[in-house]
Amino acid sequence: MKPMSIWAANAAAELQHIDTLALVSEPVGVSLSLGSDSLWLVKRWPDGGKIAFRTAFSPSGKLRITKMDQQGTKILVSLECSTLKYEVMAAIDEGQRLLRYTVSASPKISLNLPYWPKDMISLNQKGKTGTRGTIHTQQRGTRSGILYFNQDRSGSVFYFQNLSALNRYCEDAQCSAGATVGGEWPEIGFSLPASNAPLKKDQTYIFSEALVNFSDHLPESPGEIAIDYLNRLSLTYLQLPRPERFYLNWLDIVEKGLNDLVYHKGCWSFAAGHAYLNAYVADYKNPPEVMVQLAVLLPMIEYVNWKGETNHQLIAELKSGLENFYEEDMKTIVRWLPAMEENLDHSEEQKKTRIMDAWYLHHPLMNLARLSDHGDKMAHDLLFKSIGYAMHVAQTFKYKWPVFYQMDTLNVIKAETAEGAGGEKDVPGTYADLMLRMWKLTGEKRFFKEAERAAKELVGLSFDIFYQANNTAFSAGAMLRLYKETGNQKYLYLSYVCLAAIFDNVQLWECNYGHAKNFPTFFGIFPLRDAPYTAAYEEQEVYAALHDYLAEAEGIDILPSVRLLIAEFIRHTIGRLAYYYPTMLKSDMIATKSKTGEIDQRLWIALEDLHDGWEHSGEVGQEVYGAGIAFGVIPKQYRKVKDEHFTVFCDYPVASFRKVKKTLYMTTGGDARLECRLIFLLDGRHPYTFNLDLGDEIPGPEPVKVTPELVEFSITGNLKVKVTWTKKSP
Numbered sequence: 001m002k003p004m005s006i007w008a009a010n011a012a013a014e015l016q017h018i019d020t021l022a023l024v025s026e027p028v029g030v031s032l033s034l035g036s037d038s039l040w041l042v043k044r045w046p047d048g049g050k051i052a053f054r055t056a057f058s059p060s061g062k063l064r065i066t067k068m069d070q071q072g073t074k075i076l077v078s079l080e081c082s083t084l085k086y087e088v089m090a091a092i093d094e095g096q097r098l099l100r101y102t103v104s105a106s107p108k109i110s111l112n113l114p115y116w117p118k119d120m121i122s123l124n125q126k127g128k129t130g131t132r133g134t135i136h137t138q139q140r141g142t143r144s145g146i147l148y149f150n151q152d153r154s155g156s157v158f159y160f161q162n163l164s165a166l167n168r169y170c171e172d173a174q175c176s177a178g179a180t181v182g183g184e185w186p187e188i189g190f191s192l193p194a195s196n197a198p199l200k201k202d203q204t205y206i207f208s209e210a211l212v213n214f215s216d217h218l219p220e221s222p223g224e225i226a227i228d229y230l231n232r233l234s235l236t237y238l239q240l241p242r243p244e245r246f247y248l249n250w251l252d253i254v255e256k257g258l259n260d261l262v263y264h265k266g267c268w269s270f271a272a273g274h275a276y277l278n279a280y281v282a283d284y285k286n287p288p289e290v291m292v293q294l295a296v297l298l299p300m301i302e303y304v305n306w307k308g309e310t311n312h313q314l315i316a317e318l319k320s321g322l323e324n325f326y327e328e329d330m331k332t333i334v335r336w337l338p339a340m341e342e343n344l345d346h347s348e349e350q351k352k353t354r355i356m357d358a359w360y361l362h363h364p365l366m367n368l369a370r371l372s373d374h375g376d377k378m379a380h381d382l383l384f385k386s387i388g389y390a391m392h393v394a395q396t397f398k399y400k401w402p403v404f405y406q407m408d409t410l411n412v413i414k415a416e417t418a419e420g421a422g423g424e425k426d427v428p429g430t431y432a433d434l435m436l437r438m439w440k441l442t443g444e445k446r447f448f449k450e451a452e453r454a455a456k457e458l459v460g461l462s463f464d465i466f467y468q469a470n471n472t473a474f475s476a477g478a479m480l481r482l483y484k485e486t487g488n489q490k491y492l493y494l495s496y497v498c499l500a501a502i503f504d505n506v507q508l509w510e511c512n513y514g515h516a517k518n519f520p521t522f523f524g525i526f527p528l529r530d531a532p533y534t535a536a537y538e539e540q541e542v543y544a545a546l547h548d549y550l551a552e553a554e555g556i557d558i559l560p561s562v563r564l565l566i567a568e569f570i571r572h573t574i575g576r577l578a579y580y581y582p583t584m585l586k587s588d589m590i591a592t593k594s595k596t597g598e599i600d601q602r603l604w605i606a607l608e609d610l611h612d613g614w615e616h617s618g619e620v621g622q623e624v625y626g627a628g629i630a631f632g633v634i635p636k637q638y639r640k641v642k643d644e645h646f647t648v649f650c651d652y653p654v655a656s657f658r659k660v661k662k663t664l665y666m667t668t669g670g671d672a673r674l675e676c677r678l679i680f681l682l683d684g685r686h687p688y689t690f691n692l693d694l695g696d697e698i699p700g701p702e703p704v705k706v707t708p709e710l711v712e713f714s715i716t717g718n719l720k721v722k723v724t725w726t727k728k729s730p
Contacts, residue, residue: 004129007117008187011038015052016127018042021065025073025092028214030099032075032090037061039079041090041101043214048125049154053189055103055208056086057117083108096235097215102165103208113173113195119208120159120189122151129186136225137463137504138182141532142612144508145181147188148229150218158213158232161190162240163509164522165209171513172199176612211236222462223493226500227559233503234561237568238673243510243522245575245651247679247712251638253578254303254630257604261296261627262314264603272339274321280597280621281605286351287340290325290333291360292625293318294367295537299544299631301374306635319378325364326382330408332389333368333382335360349404349414358401358423359471361390362430366474369437380441387438391450394431399457401427417467424467428454429475429498436481448485455482458494466501469527469538473502473545480552495549496559502542503565505529514613515589519579523572524610533617536580536606536626543573544632550653550669560671567670567717571651571677574637577629580606582618589617596621638681644725645683652676652717663724670717678721680711686727693722 004012014035020042022032029044039056056063058081067078074091085108090101122131134150145161163177170177173195181190192207199205213235219228261267266282268275276288277296297318304312325333335356336344344351350360365386371379394401396410402423404413416422432451439447458465458475466472476498483491502525511521527538546566553562578584582601590601599607599622606626607618639648639657641664648657653669668676680690690711692700705712715721 004187005117008121008129011035011052011054011117011121012123012127012129015040015042015050015121015123022068022070022075024070024075024090024099025094027094028092028097028099030090030092032077034063034065037063039063039065039077039086039088041099043099043212045151045154046216047154049131049152050123050127051151051157052121052123053099053101053210053212054117054119054121055088055090055101056084056105059083080108083111097213098235098239099210099212099214100239101208101210101212102206104204105207106204107199107201110198110201111195112198113192115194116192118183118187118189118191119210120147120183120187122186122188124152131186133185133188135185135188136219136229138188139179140530141526142176142178142507142511143505143526145177145190146233146504147181147183147190148232149188150220153218155214155216156218156228158215158229158236159189160211160233160236160240160508162209162211164241164243164512165206166193167510167512168203169199169205169207170613172203172205173197174514174614176614177509177511178612211239222460222497223490225462226493226496229500230496230503230559230561230565234564234671237508237565240508242568243520245520245572245677247649247651247677247710248575248578250574250578250630250633251647251681253581253604254634256583257581257627257630258314260603260605261624264600264605266598266600266603267605267624267627271337272321272324274324275317276321276337277318277624277627278597279625280594280608280623281600281603283597283621283624285343285345286596287336287343288321289335289337289625290322290364291335293322294364295541295625296627296631298367298370299540299628301371302635303631306638306640308640319376323378323382326385330354330389332361332386332407333364334407354407355404355413356407357404358427359430359468361393362427362434363471365390366430366434366437369434369441372441373437387434390431390434394450394454399428399431399454401431421464424471425458425461425465426467426471426475426498428457429465429478430471432482433474433478436478451478451482455479455491455494458497459490462497463501463504464529465497466505466529469502469505469525470541470545472498473542473549476502477545477549477552480549480556484552484556492558496562499549499562499565502546503569506569507534511613515586515611515616516613518586518589519584519610520572520576521610522576523569524576525569533609533611533615533620535608535610535620536577536629537608537623539573539577539580540626540629540632543570543577544636546570547636547653550655554655563669563718564671564674567652567668567676568674570653570669574633574651577606577633580610580626580629582607582622585617591616591619594618594621598622645685646688646725647681647683649679649681650676663722666721666723668715668717668719668721672716672718674717675714676717678713678715680725682709682711684708688725688727690723690725693724695720695722 041053079086087104147159174197175193368383432454435451479495524534527535608620608623
């Protein structure tokens with residue numbers, strides 16, 4: 001057995017003989033007990049195993065109750081020790097088997113807290129710590145405060161620490177809520193972060209706010225684990241306080257960004273007779289990259305088409321130089337512009353001639369396939385000249401890609417992301433996506449078979465399927481398309497595994513301490529499994545990929561929890577993404593020096609990275625390839641209405657949007673228990689009155705906001721909406 005801390009050993013010994021103060025819920029098996037230094041909530045499983053949750057804790061070893069009040073399955077306890085006063089509230093939803101407890105504390109004197117023990121300990125039927133646990137996932141960095149595990153054969157637990165509640169503590173203690181939930185079996189859970197500054201006397205702080213869901217079910221296969229995780233996460237999500245998101249005028253933002261992208265010299269380099277976008281503002285050291293050009297080009301084309309225009313100078317400029325990325329001797333496009341490869345400084349593994357990052361080859365080919373699907377001949381030719389090489393690489397590596405390889409020899413340069421962790425595990429999914437696009441373009445069965453061969457390499461993976469956020473999201477969509485074509489349930493489950501891994505890499509809490517008081521963080525997604533920051537480009541790509549996932553899922557009975565989580569992710573993403581623009585931030589929170597290029601705080605070009613509140617953001621650089629943010633948002637959230645002088649915006653995904661005479665029909669995504677924003681944006685030429693018919697003879701809602709520029713309604717998700725309107729006299 002692994003050695004335990006002295007606090008855990010003492011707790012385990014005490015819990016064997018501790019008396020029960022109160023039974024909180026008999027059906028769920030939760031009771032309240034007081035030890036010498038802790039107030040415990042103890043869950044007893046049907047087989048006699050236990051898991052104990054530490055609430056109030058006394059570092060001095062002496063804790064006494066001053067008041068206790070119980071009403072049904074809700075209990076409130078007041079306690080104190082020599083240095084702290086506590087209020088502990090615990091309540092149980094017996095139907096959902098959901099325990100919620102909040103620990104509030106007020107220091108009697110100014111206090112430093114250099115250490116705090118974990119708040120969970122697992123005990124077997126004899127009351128000892130000799131249990132076995134399988135931890136499916138736990139918090140990494142500043143991601144959600146989640147711990148999800150099987151406790152021996154007793155049952156499974158989904159634990160969520162609402163880190164938003166800790167903001168006042170973290171602000172005064174000058175500490176981070178990152179890496180606070182986890183541990184090693186059997187001493188696990190949440191530990192209050194050590195203070196770097198004293199807490200204030202008589203100030204009330206939340207020391208813990210936990211939501212815990214119990215289940216007798218023991219998920220074991222990756223598919224079972226993913227489905228259970230998504231369902232329990234959505235259940236917990238409904239209980240969370242969620243920050244309000246305000247409408248951001250993306251129609252204005254996109255034009256500012258487009259102007260800066262086109263005219264700011266730091267965004268461009270010139271080589272081989274063409275202008276190319278830099279990856280980062282003022283990044284003149286590195287050669288242009290093919291992915292950068294296409295990552296901006298595709299959403300730009302979507303935006304121009306949305307506007308009803310046929311072309312734009314930026315589109316023509318980006319297309320004109322793409323063929324220069326093709327290497328005839330290898331018969332494939334390459335990452336770095338060959339004409340400038342001598343500029344590579346070899347400072348990183350990928351900054352060498354003909355070194356390929358495994359996912360990087362597929363990404364531009366997928367975008368070329370999208371362009372080909374819209375009839376672009378240049379893209380079609382470049383794609384078909386390169387696809388044979390991509391298939392050769394896949395077959396050589398037997399659909400298990402390393403991190404880096406030499407393109408001309410296929411020698412492996414870096415095999416694993418970390419020792420024993422394997423290569424880029426979601427790359428088989430991006431390859432499957434590419435092959436399915438090729439199958440759609442050609443109808444050739446060999447491409448479909450390649451997609452299925454690659455998909456086999458995702459079987460058996462769980463949360464570790466996630467290498468890079470956008471690639472995992474593309475993989476989810478590819479697996480869903482395979483399910484639609486074959487009817488094979490394993491592909492649907494693989495799509496859920498990808499989605500669970502994505503939602504395990506988000507930040508479901510609002511960081512409101514330090515610099516993060518200046519920007520929203522709730523539902524931000526991290527680009528890599530161990531990345532210390534959220535990133536603009538990957539967020540935008542995940543946002544687009546999940547929109548596509550819902551479009552593919554039309555007519556399929558996918559998990560309601562998936563629809564809920566994707567809709568909420570979309571809603572919060574479009575309320576946050578604009579805060580990657582330095583123009584939206586305070587200058588003192590932005591790094592004065594970046595890893596690549598320079599930062600111009602006047603530009604509507606996104607910073608790559610937003611960090612924990614105590615760190616500066618923009619340390620990586622100001623990413624030009626993140627310029628697709630606004631281009632991508634507008635076609636998905638704004639809808640023009642033919643022959644009318646208004647545009648419709650909804651911050652949820654919308655399906656079946658159509659106009660029939662003087663009536664609009666649409667269906668909101670998401671869940672009926674949550675609300676979204678529906679706005680009619682007026683162009684100023686005509687005032688309008690809008691009426692919403694939600695069916696079931698229910699009176700339509702009144703607008704929550706009416707101005708000369710817009711009319712706003714609040715409606716629920718998963719709702720069929722009928723809209724009629726009348727023009728007012730000017």
